[in-house]
Amino acid sequence: MKIGVMGGTFDPIHIGHLLLGEFAYEAFDLDEVWYLPNGNPPHKEAEITKEALKHRIKMVELATESVPYFKVSLHEAEIGVHSYTYQTMGTFCEMYPDAEFYFILGADSLFSIEQWKYFKEIFPTCTILAAMRDDKDIEDMKHQIAYLRETYGARIELLRAPLLEISSTKIRERAAKGLTVHYMVPDAVADYIVKQSLYKTDKDEDSHDR
Numbered sequence: 001m002k003i004g005v006m007g008g009t010f011d012p013i014h015i016g017h018l019l020l021g022e023f024a025y026e027a028f029d030l031d032e033v034w035y036l037p038n039g040n041p042p043h044k045e046a047e048i049t050k051e052a053l054k055h056r057i058k059m060v061e062l063a064t065e066s067v068p069y070f071k072v073s074l075h076e077a078e079i080g081v082h083s084y085t086y087q088t089m090g091t092f093c094e095m096y097p098d099a100e101f102y103f104i105l106g107a108d109s110l111f112s113i114e115q116w117k118y119f120k121e122i123f124p125t126c127t128i129l130a131a132m133r134d135d136k137d138i139e140d141m142k143h144q145i146a147y148l149r150e151t152y153g154a155r156i157e158l159l160r161a162p163l164l165e166i167s168s169t170k171i172r173e174r175a176a177k178g179l180t181v182h183y184m185v186p187d188a189v190a191d192y193i194v195k196q197s198l199y200k201t202d203k204d205e206d207s208h209d210r
């Protein structure tokens with residue numbers, strides 16, 4: 001079994017995340033792609049983040065349910081204790097000793113990976129598939145990949161996927177302004193954002209309108 005793991009905050013999941021999964025599945029002949037929503041950071045226990053986590057998970061489920069090889073892993077979301085990427089991937093390797101894991105990420109994450117907790121521990125657990133992102137240059141990416149390979153013995157491959165100038169941040173900004181997010185997220189996710197009034201800066205004002 002070759003398993004892709006796509007970690008993210010997914011606040012909300014968007015078509016950039018889904019296309020990465022799809023292209024990784026195709027190019028690396030994967031059997032499954034697991035979408036892995038991050039849990040809440042250890043210090044943030046507030047009700048508001050718990051509520052947001054519930055919505056993040058629901059949207060990942062809505063976005064992936066029609067694709068048989070896309071699965072949702074609640075390992076980090078439900079663990080109760082915060083799990084870093086290296087811990088999660090280590091656990092997956094122990095749980096599925098016959099599987100080969102591919103961790104999928106975008107270029108911004110490739111450049112920030114040395115800031116991740118115990119990032120060196122991630123490399124023995126998986127091959128990293130790094131996709132382009134609109135604000136990063138392909139030559140810079142190739143340098144970063146070569147650097148991580150040489151310095152840490154990391155297994156990293158370039159993942160070619162369509163370049164989309166889309167981010168969860170931009171989607172939240174649009175939703176906050178009451179603009180449509182259709183076509184940036186699957187229809188079911190767009191509907192969910194509207195129905196649950198997500199990302200509204202002033203929810204009270206909104207409910208007075210109804």
Ligand code: ATP
Nearest residue numbers: 008009010016105106107109133164166167168169
């Ligand atoms: P935010 O704006 O809140 O940071 P995001 O769109 O970057 O959200 P994340 O949940 O932070 O989404 O990202 C999860 C992973 O998906 C990261 O590895 C990120 O690099 C990658 N990713 C997100 N959007 C894209 C995109 N449009 N193209 C390529 N990679 C992407």
Ligand code: MG
Nearest residue numbers: 009108167168
């Ligand atoms: Mg991000």
